[in-house]
Amino acid sequence: MYIRQIALVAGKLDPIVPDLCGVLGIEVGFNDPGVGEFGLENAVMPVGTQFLEVVAPVKPNTTAGRYLERRKGDGGYMVILQVPDIDAAKQRCTAQGVRLVWEANYDDVRSFHMHPRDIGGAIVSLDQPKPPESWRWGGPEWKKHVRTGVTTEIVGVDIQCEDPSAMADRWSEVMGQAIADGANGTPRLALERGHFVQFVPDKDGRGDGVNAVYVRVADAGKLKAAAKDRGFKVNGDNVELGGVRFAIV
Secondary structure, rough: EEEEEEEEEEEOOOHHHHHHHHOOOOOOOEEOOOHHHHOEEEEEEEEOOOOEEEEEOOOOOOOHHHHHHHHHEEEEEEEEEOOHHHHHHHHHHOOOOOOEEEEEEEEOEEEEOOOOHHHOOOOEEEEOOOOOOOOHHOOOOOOHHOOOEEEEEEEEEEEEEOOOOHHHHHHHHOOOEEEOHHHHHHEEEEEEEHHHHEEEOOOOOOEEEEEEEEEEEEEEEHHHHHHHHHHOOOEOEEEEEEEEEEEOO
């Protein structure tokens, strides 16, 4: 189990998508018409073999729109994890009392979304693509849009919440993954490939949600310079962009 895609939510795709591309050195590979089912539009950008997505509501009374209102602006929205056995994952999640709010069963991928109230912190999707290196949600030609001169990998996320230890324990139960200690003893769900989901206190009053994305980079200087040129706050190895903190690993 490891991170395959992270979704942010914004009131509009512009200017956040051009800003993400400009700062992270990535490009849009797909606009998925399928998200219209949820009253959304999106842009999906490959990061190596992973993906960063931005969704924006185009209809009233959407889940994403309510999320924007609750958290008072743009921010992290969804964590998509790739699993080797979707049936085993589904059985484990439902045994833990998790409700499934959406499922997809295609020849090339099977997927389900969990009710955020049953796990906490984010909408979480577990996906099993076939073959494992494929990714339907990235579009049919996503490999042509991979750019790794600046950003090469998404390695982790921070989820802020009122009780990090309790939420970490819940994720551990549902995911069947161990909790380890991150920096300063922060509870961390340890995933494959060195990826992680970390749980931190809510310090900005915006409530539960993804508030940081950790990225491995090939050129930190270029990323920081691009962020400053676009007027974004850079604090050490951290860039505030799209309502989340991008932390350089």
